[in-house]
Structure formats: structure tokens, C-alpha cells
Amino acid sequence: HVQLVESGGEPVQAGGSLRLSCAASGFTFSSYFMTWARQAPGKGLESVSSIYSDAGKTEYADSVKGRFTISRDNAKNTVYLQMDNLNSDDTALCYCVGDAWTWWGQGTQVTVS
DSSP states (O other): OHHHHHEEEEEOTTOEEEEEEEEEEEGGGGGEEEEEEEOOSSSSSSEEEEEEEEEEOOEEEETTTTTEEEEHHHHHHHEEEEEHHHHHHHEEEEEETTTTTTOOOOOEEEEOO
């Protein structure tokens, strides 16, 4: 069955960096569009960044452009989100999502103070 397991979320000070990872299994990872999404306390779900199957195209929310970088390693079935220059608005539960909102991980918490 499909599994998406996120890791890398932790408390960090403003201005700091984190790298989130999402290990995928149960499907042909290299064929699928992947997304990082987040939900901040009291706010709705936000699509943060997406990457096409061949990593040839990436997309970012305006709120993270220039600070976050999405990447993937199809040989390792893993998608990453490098998060730099974090601020308190980035505090959220971050989810790895596969195939345009079909498959979801359990989330990893990012807390910026």
C-alpha cells in the first residue's frame, strides 16, 4: 500500500533552516507529481511547493518563493523541502502529498520561534 513518511520537522529559531524529507513507497514514485502542503494553527491548508515527476518543473507559493527549495531523488523515492530564512509565519504541520492530493503522509511539525 502507499506510504508517505515525512521527517525533519522540529523547533527552530527565526532565520534558521530546516530540511524536510518524505520517503515514499507502494507506488512508482518517479512517475508522480509531488507536493508539500502545510496547515498553520487556525488557518486553512496551503500548497507550499510542488515538483513534477522528472523534476523538470517546480512551483512555489508566493509566501515561500526565494526561501524554500523543493527537490526529489527518484532513485531514493524521496522528495525534499529545503526551508531557509524561516519566520514565525512558517509554523505549521507540513504534509507530503502524492499525485495531486491523492496520497498523504502523517505530517511533520515545523515550529519557528
